[in-house]
Amino acid sequence: MRSLARTVILLLTLGVFIQPASANDPPNVLFIAVDDLRDWVGHLGGHPQAKTPNIDRLAKRGVSFTRAYCSAPLCNPSRISLLTSIAPSNSGVYGNGEKLRDKLPRAVTLMQHFRASGYSARGAGKIFHGSNPYDQDSWDGYFRPANSKKPQRIKRDSSLPKSAWVPWGPLACSDDEMFDGKNAGWIIAELAKPQEKPFFLAYGLTKPHLTWEVPQKYFDLHPIDRIELPVVKKGDLDDVPPFDQKLAREVFDPSGERNFAVKPDGDHANVIANNQWRQAVQAYLATISFADAQIGRVLEALEKSEHAENTIIVLWGDHGWHLGEKEHWRKHALWNVSTRTPLIISVPEGRTLDGRTPAQLCHRPVSLIDLYPTLVDLCGLPEKDGLDGQSLKPLLKNPSQQWQRPVVMTYGSGNHAVQTQRWRYIRYADGGEELYDHTKDPNEWKNLVSLSQYKSTIEKLKMHLPERNKR
Numbered sequence: 187m188r189s190l191a192r193t194v195i196l197l198l199t200l201g202v203f204i205q206p207a208s209a210n211d212p213p214n215v216l217f218i219a220v221d222d223l224r225d226w227v228g229h230l231g232g233h234p235q236a237k238t239p240n241i242d243r244l245a246k247r248g249v250s251f252t253r254a255y256c257s258a259p260l261c262n263p264s265r266i267s268l269l270t271s272i273a274p275s276n277s278g279v280y281g282n283g284e285k286l287r288d289k290l291p292r293a294v295t296l297m298q299h300f301r302a303s304g305y306s307a308r309g310a311g312k313i314f315h316g317s318n319p320y321d322q323d324s325w326d327g328y329f330r331p332a333n334s335k336k337p338q339r340i341k342r343d344s345s346l347p348k349s350a351w352v353p354w355g356p357l358a359c360s361d362d363e364m365f366d367g368k369n370a371g372w373i374i375a376e377l378a379k380p381q382e383k384p385f386f387l388a389y390g391l392t393k394p395h396l397t398w399e400v401p402q403k404y405f406d407l408h409p410i411d412r413i414e415l416p417v418v419k420k421g422d423l424d425d426v427p428p429f430d431q432k433l434a435r436e437v438f439d440p441s442g443e444r445n446f447a448v449k450p451d452g453d454h455a456n457v458i459a460n461n462q463w464r465q466a467v468q469a470y471l472a473t474i475s476f477a478d479a480q481i482g483r484v485l486e487a488l489e490k491s492e493h494a495e496n497t498i499i500v501l502w503g504d505h506g507w508h509l510g511e512k513e514h515w516r517k518h519a520l521w522n523v524s525t526r527t528p529l530i531i532s533v534p535e536g537r538t539l540d541g542r543t544p545a546q547l548c549h550r551p552v553s554l555i556d557l558y559p560t561l562v563d564l565c566g567l568p569e570k571d572g573l574d575g576q577s578l579k580p581l582l583k584n585p586s587q588q589w590q591r592p593v594v595m596t597y598g599s600g601n602h603a604v605q606t607q608r609w610r611y612i613r614y615a616d617g618g619e620e621l622y623d624h625t626k627d628p629n630e631w632k633n634l635v636s637l638s639q640y641k642s643t644i645e646k647l648k649m650h651l652p653e654r655n656k657r
Contacts, residue, residue, distance in 0.1 A: 212384040214497040221395040223503030240482030248532025256505040259517040259524040262315035271558035271573035275652035281441025297324040310369040311390030331368040350460040354398035354469030374487040398469035400476035425633040427618025440598030453515035503527035520603040548585035611647035
């Protein structure tokens with residue numbers, strides 16, 4: 187008995203004895219970012235063969251926003267707008283070449299605001315874009331795995347010409363040899379530790395970004411002979427303006443960092459010519475399943491930790507990804523497929539929101555730019571002025587309530603899309619336009635902009651376009 191008493195005193199002295207969290211304690215945040223993840227997750231039904239049991243299980247614990255959109259269909263502007271809640275048209279960050287502190291030297295990032303409010307902020311993987319994801323002012327600590335030999339692809343099809351675009355294939359390695367697997371291991375170790383402060387812990391996955399190279403077992407989950415291709419319409423580009431036809435065939439970075447086209451005639455023509463469409467879909471699905479498995483490891487670690495009952499979980503993708511729809515591949519466009527991505531917010535039971543029940547779907551259009559003010563609101567942090575986003579807490583309380591605020595997306599100066607519950611309107615800097623009725627045409631196969639009966643609708647949607655485009 188005396189030994190037990192001495193042990194308790196020692197633990198208290200060392201600050202290791204942690205009381206269970208109460209509803210009055212500041213909540214922790216587990217912040218999971220997934221690169222290039224479109225709606226191909228099980229509960230969103232984007233592809234019937236998607237296998238994402240861990241993401242789907244998380245959705246059952248919170249609210250999944252089925253119509254969440256990025257601010258820009260490109261990594262850097264999407265992430266900077268999310269992490270600062272400043273729209274691209276107000277920041278001048280349009281492509282992958284601009285730097286956060288060059289464009290927004292006085293911006294307070296989401297992590298900075300948490301740190302200033304008494305939190306520790308640590309991360310691993312891809313949160314900001316670029317080879318150096320570390321913004322010194324944003325983090326107390328950031329994990330970077332030691333360099334090691336890159337896992338090798340098992341085999342490239344020798345029958346394919348050198349000109350074939352095939353950045354995908356299985357690897358002969360384990361999950362722990364992958365960059366995302368190493369980072370998951372670090373996050374898991376962090377979750378096992380007692381914490382002196384409430385924490386903001388960020389896990390950024392680089393998959394399913396290209397290349398789609400993951401261990402063989404994830405390809406085995408999606409047999410090639412059963413793969414279903416996306417539903418497409420022949421001649422889908424015939425009624426879109428010339429600038430959009432150009433975007434469909436080229437990789438265009440508005441900052442000029444990297445502009446190129448896969449020859450000849452773009453990615454889609456290359457994939458079709460080399461009979462790789464089915465293989466590409468298989469590889470993307472396999473890479474999503476790999477990412478889901480790493481997310482599952484992290485979620486399981488949280489569930490086993492002492493932080494489980496006091497941690498808000500947010501999972502988001504930075505934008506969508508085309509796999510042949512509108513004869514387009516990658517992101518780099520203002521269509522629905524390029525800009526829509528999963529968003530899940532799970533608030534622990536001890537912090538229920540005025541009787542909100544878990545496992546709900548919210549079908550209101552929302553923007554990733556709203557995450558910053560939402561987390562500030564949920565965690566009871568001081569309000570931050572100058573944010574372009576709006577808290578989603580009302581939709582977490584009641585996902586079916588009216589939500590009149592449209593989502594605005596930007597791809598380069600003067601190129602914008604406006605998404606409402608029914609409509610998507612796109613306007614380019616050169617005057618080209620598109621209009622789609624999502625209640626009748628969710629695939630955006632018929633551009634209605636030339637039909638006179640929609641003139642008043644277009645005029646109303648134009649009112650939501652940014653008034654300025656910062657350079």
